[in-house]
Amino acid sequence: MTTCYHCGDPCKEEVIKFEDKSFCCQGCQTVYEILNQNDLCDYYKLEQMPGISPKVQKQDKFAYLENEDIKEQLLDYKDDSISRTHLYLPQIHCSSCLWLLENLYRLQPAIQQSRVNFLKKEVTVTFSNTEFSLRQLVELLANIGYEPEINLDRIDQPKKKAISRKLMYQVGLAGFAFGNIMLLSLPEYFGLDLESYEEFAVWFGYLNLLIATPVAFYSGWDYFKSAWISLRSKRLNIDVPIALGVLVLYIRSLYEVVSQTGAGYFDSLCGLLFFLLLGRIFQEKTYHRLSFERDYKAYFPISVVRIKNNEEKTIPVNEIQKGDRILIHNGELIPVDGILIRGDAQIDNSFATGESKPISKESGDRIYAGGRQQGEAIEIEALRPLSQSKLTSLWNDQVETIKTHNHFSEITDKISEWFTPIILIIAIISGVLQWANGLHAVVQVVSAVLIVACPCALALAAPFTFGHTTRWLGRQNCYLRESAVVEDMANLNHIVFDKTGTLTYSNNQSVNYNGTPLTAAQQSDIHTILRQSNHPLSRLIFNSIQQETWSTISEFEEIPAKGLTAKVGELRYKIGAPKWVGMNIKNTNDSVVAISINDEPIGYYTIFNEYRTGLDQLLNKLSTNYGLSLISGDNDGQKDRLISMFPKGSELIFNQSPKEKMDYIEQLQNQNLKVMMVGDGLNDAGALKKSNVGVALAEDVNAFSPACDLILSAEAFNQLDQILTFAKSAKKIVIISFIISFLYNIVGLSFAVQGLLSPVTAAILMPISSISVVGFSTIAVWIASKKVK
Known part of the structure; x- marks a missing residue:
């Protein structure tokens, strides 16, 4: 019996001849023509007759996808031009399927990217929503034989897949x-x-x-x-x-x-x-x-500042309710969809779409989860509670930060x-x-x-071993991007620490001002400027200033490793590193944040660094199995104290820019070292991304960084040595499992x-x-x- 060139099914009812090829139905011929017209016939070279025979679709079968509420449930991300969704395609069965679905952009130019998870039979698609709709995407997939399975009743619930x-x-x-x-x-x-x-x-x-x-x-x-x-x-x-x-x-x-x-x-x-x-x-x-x-255990700790009755309070993002007003600082991830209430929003959507050019938003505009604010702090009103699964999906699927793992x-x-x-x-x-x-x-x-x-x-x-390990680590407030990170953790031999916000507490530290006394207006201006930043030192000084009035700022900018600059009326403020501000301060063992107005230095804040309890013991335990380094953007005023805490032979480097931190990680890797970078996720993104395992330490701020492989709660920081020991144990368990399998084969043979x-x-x-x-x-x-x- 003649078989279909596209799907391989017998041509029982009719045989359609086209270009010396036989097809079982008009649908298979149409799919072949689509692929042929778009130079995608390599699909048939990978597998013989790999296609799925598309069913005849009713013209309005997918009309429900025009409904805005339904689209909101199906889309992982959406802004004015880009949408992103993932769909379950049960028809995926071979390498040809994978190849075709990852070349969808050649069938439809509005599709910017499509990636397939072969094991889960899912495809993640990023497309231009101004040229192409979700309904058209689903219809395209259905027309080539990959109709998505959409179950709206279970769309927000983790669904256990049935056996074939x-x-x-x-x-x-x-x-x-x-x-x-x-x-x-x-x-x-x-x-x-x-x-x-x-x-x-x-x-x-x-x-x-x-x-x-x-x-x-x-x-x-x-x-x-x-x-x-x-x-x-x-x-x-x-x-x-x-x-x-x-x-x-x-x-x-x-x-x-x-x-x-x-x-x-x-x-x-x-x-x-x-x-x-x-x-x-x-x-x-x-x-x-x-x-x-x-799907439901991969949660990670993100907190956010909620404004209620003119009071700011840090809460977990999963407690955000519809109507809550939340404050998003410079560099923070927006965890929920909302309406912009106040501030100049410059949204970087590279985390969700790969497009890094900031998008301007005005008061009243809608802002979608997954964007990152670049500039002054903004206030948004939440439109719905957190959809943790979508945010988790963005973290797990973020292409730019995925490292090469030896699985x-x-x-x-x-x-x-x-x-x-x-x-x-x-x-x-x-x-x-x-x-x-x-x-x-x-x-x-x-x-x-x-x-x-x-x-x-x-x-x-x-x-199975790494899956169990990942779940156990999650219960210890240690959240991994994927289970393969366990293997990378087991292979580490060097750990690099950031200082401020990592080895030191981000709160409960004493802050003193030295210099020309500040007027009430200047204190209000400084208080407002510091409110925009999420840097640990900015938060400490902000919390130390008792001020209830707010100034109107403009031209705000936060420069990594240097500081903040902003304009209030006719005054230009610079708040940050003394050298950058233009102030020469000597003989201080504490962190210093200097201030100038219109390029005229007026004073500085000193912050007494309170190191985390048990830090000495943790560093000593780690030193038995790992080389240790400290690389900080702060001055070396604390060098003597840190030398006494770090084991002999550790390298301590200060006054480093984010680029210099990243270069240092690369330098260690060139010495064939497997490096873990532990930072606060703010100025350390480049170093976290460059390292073999990037760890972002999360305290009571939104420290989530898409550049990291692991988010560690500050409460679990003193357990870092135990976490790494457990990762090594997991690797040994896998090796022993291999040995058991081989012994079974030897005995059986x-x-x-x-x-x-x-x-x-x-x-x-x-x-x-x-x-x-x-x-x-x-x-x-x-x-x-x-x-x-």
Whole structure:
């Protein structure tokens, strides 16, 4: 029967010919024409007949996507020109799907970017909403065979994905056939030689063949397909020996039944696929469970200043309610959608869209979550409570800050590249050695070797262990961007600390003013200017000034590592580093913030640095396993005190700009060091991004930074050594899991090559090995967590 060039389905009702190619329906032909017109036919080179046959859509099927309330639920981000959404596409099944969906921009220029999460079967799309709507995007996907599954009743809830229905059918068919073939084969098992049975033996053999054939080619189809793709790409994956084992069993059984020389091995074949597919169900449920828990456990600590009854109070963002008025400082992330009430909003949306050019907003304009204010502080009125899942999605998917991780899953793939040919060689040698015992023995040995050697447990060890580790760290107020960060933490050998706001408290420190006495008007101006900034020193001085009136400022700017500049009426204020302000201050051991008006220095604030409790002990513990450095933008007035706190041999550097901090991290990495940078997430973004693991310390301010890999609550700072020890334990658990899997294979192979292990027994043992590895990793992580106090 003719098959469709696009989707591979049989052309039952009609055959449409187009450019010497056959299509089963008008929809498949249309998709081919779309791809052909846009030079996207490489889609068919990656996989043969990879397409999905698009269903005929009603003209108004997606009209509900024009509703603003529904669009708000489906969009992760939206501004006046850019929208971003992620959609679940259950049709994703191969590399061609991934390639086509990541080239959507070639089908529609309004699509700026599309990225696929193959495991979750999700695509994240950023598009221009002035040229293209959400409804048009969904219609485009549906027209090329990838209609999104949209369930509005569960849109705000983490949804546990169901096991593939096809997989359930495959398991059901294999289990049904396995049981019935065993019943028909009972006389063979017991060695009965009754004449009455002999009359039916031939018919039982053909009946078993009839039952087993759909099992071999439907239940085993995914193994055959995966093996064929692997061979065609000139590489060997782990499904090759399985497919070969199934094929050997089927052909040998077919020969025995047709030639009437035996009953065949149909029971072994069906039992083999039944237990293999049970193992696959177990693996899918494991991945789905990890993914599901990650969706709602990946919260991170962001707080925000709420203005109520003219009082400013820091609250967690998840307590924001509709109608609350919140204050967003310079450089802070906007956590919720809102209406601009006061201030000059210059919104940097690079976190959400990649576009870094600030967008101006006026009072009354709508501002969307995910933007970052650049300039003076603004007040917005929240339109709705926090959608934590959307903000988490932005953090997890932010492309510019994702680092290259050496996942254990990549090691697993590399292992399979040499593991599979070794197993094939062992199977061939074993078969040759068993040849003297007859073809039956050869089939048994080769099949058992091919099945028992499947290292499926390796695929579960790393994600399950790191998933448990990530969840435990979350309970300790340590929030990771992704579970692969655990491995990077385990490989660290050097830690770099920022000083202000990291080693020191961001509040409860004494502040003293020295210089020309300030008038009430000047205090009001300074108080207002400091209110715009989120730097720890700015917040300390701001809180120390008792002032209830506010000035009107203009031309505000915060310059990293230097300070603040703003204009109030005809007065130009500069508040920041003494040298930048134009003041020479000597012999001070404390942090200093100088002030000038119209370029005339008038005085300075000294801030007594109060270091975090237990800092000395933490640094001593860390020094046993890590090199330590301090790199600060402040002066070196505290150098002697810090030298006494840091272990001997630590490097302490002061008066560093953000660029110099980043260069220092790179310098350490050039010495083959794996570096963790611990900062406050404000002036350290470049260094956090450059380091192998960037840690933003969060206290009672919005310290969230998209450049970091890990957000650590200030309460958990003294546990940093224990957190790193736990990460190392997690890596050891994965390695031990690998060893357990290899030992299982060695023991299994030792029995299989001797002909002491049947294919069915091997298939039963394989999911048991996966369960044992997952069970070990679960218990081991729990035990490791109990050792960390």
